[in-house]
Amino acid sequence: MCLTLDDVKIAARGLFEYETPKYVVIKNNVVGTINFTIQLTILLYTAFYALWWERGYQETEVPVSAVTTKLKGIEYTNISSVGPRIWDVAEYVVPPLEKDAFFLMTNMVVTPNQKLGKCDEDPEVAPCKRDSDCSAGQTTFGSNGVMTGRCIPSSRNSSMTSCEVFAWCPVENDVPLLKGRPVLPGVENCTVLIKNYIVFPKFGVRRRTIPEDYAEKHLKTCRWNKDEEKYCPTFRIGDIINSIGENFTELAYKGGVININIQWDCNLDYDPKYCLPLFTMRRVDEKTDIAPGLNFRHAYHYVEHGQPARTLIKAWGIRFVITVSGKGGKFSIAPTLRNIGAGLALMAMASVVCDIVLRIWYRSSFEKEKYNEAKIMRLECC
Amino acid sequence: MCLTLDDVKIAARGLFEYETPKYVVIKNNVVGTINFTIQLTILLYTAFYALWWERGYQETEVPVSAVTTKLKGIEYTNISSVGPRIWDVAEYVVPPLEKDAFFLMTNMVVTPNQKLGKCDEDPEVAPCKRDSDCSAGQTTFGSNGVMTGRCIPSSRNSSMTSCEVFAWCPVENDVPLLKGRPVLPGVENCTVLIKNYIVFPKFGVRRRTIPEDYAEKHLKTCRWNKDEEKYCPTFRIGDIINSIGENFTELAYKGGVININIQWDCNLDYDPKYCLPLFTMRRVDEKTDIAPGLNFRHAYHYVEHGQPARTLIKAWGIRFVITVSGKGGKFSIAPTLRNIGAGLALMAMASVVCDIVLRIWYRSSFEKEKYNEAKIMRLECC
Amino acid sequence: MCLTLDDVKIAARGLFEYETPKYVVIKNNVVGTINFTIQLTILLYTAFYALWWERGYQETEVPVSAVTTKLKGIEYTNISSVGPRIWDVAEYVVPPLEKDAFFLMTNMVVTPNQKLGKCDEDPEVAPCKRDSDCSAGQTTFGSNGVMTGRCIPSSRNSSMTSCEVFAWCPVENDVPLLKGRPVLPGVENCTVLIKNYIVFPKFGVRRRTIPEDYAEKHLKTCRWNKDEEKYCPTFRIGDIINSIGENFTELAYKGGVININIQWDCNLDYDPKYCLPLFTMRRVDEKTDIAPGLNFRHAYHYVEHGQPARTLIKAWGIRFVITVSGKGGKFSIAPTLRNIGAGLALMAMASVVCDIVLRIWYRSSFEKEKYNEAKIMRLECC
Secondary structure (H helix, E strand, O other): OOOOHHHHHHHHHOOOEEEEEOEEEEEOHHHHHHHHHHHHHHHHHHHHHHHHHOOOOEEEEOOEEEEEEEEEOOEEEEEOOOEEEEEOHHHHEOOOOOOOEEEEEEEEEEEEEEEEEEEEOOOOOOEOOOHHHOOOOOOOOOOOOEEEEEEEEOOOOOOOEEEEEEEEEOOOOOOOOOOOOOOOHHHHHOEEEEEEEEEEOOOOEEEEOOOOOOOHHHHHHOOOOOOOOOOOOEEEHHHHHHHOOOOHHHHHHHOEEEEEEEEEEEEOOOOHHHOOEEEEEEEOOOOOOOOOOOEEEEEEEEEEOOEEEEEEEEEEEEEEEEEEEEEEEEEOHHHHHHHHHHHHHHHHHHHHHHHHHHHHHOOOOOHHHHHHHHHEEEEOOO | OOOOHHHHHHHHHOOOEEEEEOEEEEEOHHHHHHHHHHHHHHHHHHHHHHHHHOOOOEEEEOOEEEEEEEEEOOEEEEEOOOEEEEEOHHHHEOOOOOOOEEEEEEEEEEEEEEEEEEEEOOOOOOEOOOHHHOOOOOOOOOOOEEEEEEEEEOOOOOOOEEEEEEEEEOOOOOOOOOOOOOOOHHHHHOEEEEEEEEEEOOOOEEEEOOOOOOOHHHHHHOOOOOOOOOOOOEEEHHHHHHHOOOOHHHHHHHOEEEEEEEEEEEEOOOOHHHOOEEEEEEEOOOOOOOOOOOEEEEEEEEEEOOEEEEEEEEEEEEEEEEEEEEEEEEEOHHHHHHHHHHHHHHHHHHHHHHHHHHHHHOOOOOHHHHHHHHHEEEEOOO | OOOOHHHHHHHHHOOOEEEEEOEEEEEOHHHHHHHHHHHHHHHHHHHHHHHHHOOOOEEEEOOEEEEEEEEEOOEEEEEOOOEEEEEOHHHHEOOOOOOOEEEEEEEEEEEEEEEEEEEEOOOOOOEOOOHHHOOOOOOOOOOOEEEEEEEEEOOOOOOOEEEEEEEEEOOOOOOOOOOOOOOOHHHHHOEEEEEEEEEEOOOOEEEEOOOOOOOHHHHHHOOOOOOOOOOOOEEEHHHHHHHOOOOHHHHHHHOEEEEEEEEEEEEOOOOHHHOOEEEEEEEOOOOOOOOOOOEEEEEEEEEEOOEEEEEEEEEEEEEEEEEEEEEEEEEOHHHHHHHHHHHHHHHHHHHHHHHHHHHHHOOOOOHHHHHHHHHEEEEOOO
């Protein structure tokens, strides 16, 4: 189908002519009102919701983001079985650096000075009466080592016996140091400075959580709170937990996961200085009976007297996961047209509905004929 | 262009009138069939695919998610050059806590008790015949230290000489402990409990990978498998690797990366209890000759006799990266209308196609005139 | 509203008939040109921008991705207060393994051999004149321990006195080792091999940053650069920093965050071998006076003479965060139709605009009547 001179003529004629459909106007209050209502609704929806409220006239971009955190706080404990201890960030932040997250150890079982060797297993894990209860080379569920085949007195409870194992000795005594309370309740008073830098590459806008209008002194002393200090990027751990209605002691004892979301919803048609973060917190894990909380084991390895040794720590704690969401938008013609187009497409719905109503209305009536005659013209040319 | 009384009258008239295009009906089997087929296709596509299958009638939301993992398993090795050793999670999970990922060390080269000082370099890296082969202060590709300028006998192979270096001594002997087999084959039997909590904030729905109807006992003993136990959140490492057709020994020897995807495709028009996770695994790295597998070096630092010392470990292993995808959907009027609108917009395509077909059909024929006369009315008013 | 025989007949008639709107053609240069221009613009926008440029004819998929990094490089320092030291990856990469990120320590304050006990606090943090200046059991902002209530001579500066604290002793002297320069300037010469594997599951395509046509030897020696070697996956740290116009010394001294984005924009209608990564770097944090740079504290724990001890390190450094973006696209009928439909919907905009123009044009003129008469047919049937 190649272009002929005729086609060019027709195209040229397009410049001088305007083709518009011929309309039949039907006087019918019901159908008229339906049509008017649907069209008005679509118009309002497109103009106010899709275009204005949802900012459909803007091209949007998701920010490139980087989060770094800086924790501060020191705690002194004096538990009888452990002695006095000082806990600073190098002690309770494990691992020391994470991407968009940090873990605060609040409760623990420490088993210092473990060495490879033979010792008695936890009597709850591998109780025994005689050597034949301990099959050499086997491990049981939750055991700390491999059985040697001997049944020996437990070092933990002199009235009991348990299987001897080859393991990191002595084996861990998996019982919390304090009943119902965390070892490090002072973590509640620690603070975290969340530095979040975002870039909208297409729009060339950079923003960060540290407000420009904060003096260095105010930045050091301010503490985030939902109302007056909602842009202060320094958070007291206890404040975060209270603001979401959780109980610190319970959370710190069993462990948990909290999400801190930083939302940047930026209308870049205005000055970028109005593009400000919104912090929202939420507990993500569930208080449940089955496998609750959060804990993991890690060890510090060293060598003593030429022998490998380690300090095993089972750590419970609060994990903070920082997510960055939101988008920046700036006026652009393409999305505006796309939304207007979508609105116009919806307009066709009014006709579809009205045509159906009319067909029902005029069904088996004398006016059906009249309507059809006016609306439709039959051409039996070919 | 301000509103006049006339405009208001016209708008008011909209309530009593319905404007509908006047149609010309053309009897033409071919065009009629084309028109009917296209319209039916679009109708079916919109109704069944866009609306029903893709759930276009629903407003959707991506979940906020948190993943924590709990590894279990113990392994005993007795390699002649190392002696008996016990490996628990604190040994083979490096680092102990990661966000949405965990690394299981399966193979390694351990260089214990390194101290800062002078020693012979690996003969493969810095072979020499005489002192002048070792230029003081230089490093070569892959070297472990800085040359002192002396050529000394190798401590590793008495028949060879190599450059002396200032380094952490003795330098690492980068040769796998066992040929073609991993040092820790037992990692295959380790298990991981994946606790994934998701929240759909807008819909107020919370879900997790631990099934509500599992008793604590069943949760402890069940092991995920593709068919009968597809909702059990505890995975045996070997099962994961087998289910994707990989060979554990090979993967453990060279290292690799496996993605575990948790998909939550939730139709929240139903009871949230039907919102269940789908676990899919996939090996992400490639078996290749160039730079295959996954390994990295880390060290345990300590002090012996007042001197800094370290145990250097080159670790190969399997890295599991957990991703959470999916979305929740609930009926909402706005997306429904948007999809219907898009469908109606497509309907216009039928007319476009048919008009083109008609123009070709009637081309240079006598009926063209007749068609145009019926369809188009010329108004030469202005 | 159930189907009658009539409805079936009407549906059947659809196969033989084609309904097309009757048009009124208005000769009006202005409106004709407006109509033609709008329609042409929409046609060009749909065809060239939405369909061709934005590849609107393709179904797209976001890749599943895994990133592993391999760092190489060794550095020798000889700072008078520390003595000669060798730094390899196990020293300056902290933590040794991260997901999609790595941190290179470039500057530090090392406090070796800290033990729990009593010692003098930093005189800047807790200066004192007499014991009463040090309230026992209290901590001050930035302090390292809990005051014992005594005021003692500072071990750091014999002419000063400071509060005695229970802390990890000796307390850290938070002053950079070298003024204005990083301790490890040689990190500039380190290299990182970025192995990024992506999978498009739906399209069954796998790609990676290691080019297939690179020999192993070339892979080992090539270094990425913006122009000739833009596909080489090995980056010299200094090259990355220079390519974004940053100053290594400054960045290394204070610390910073750099984003390396790997973009895979793949047209999978062509051979997948043309699907190649684009590396772009960007500094994400801001040079600012308030809380600049990036640093964190971590410690190596060990036991000496049966007592817990640690080496505390305050580390400044450059954090590299690797992100993977992009999408793969392949021709598919559904998105093509969706885009054509959107284009057709926009076409309706031409009529809307022209109708408005016509109403203004014919406003209060004699031709208005004539136009209305031709265009609109009143049916007062009911």
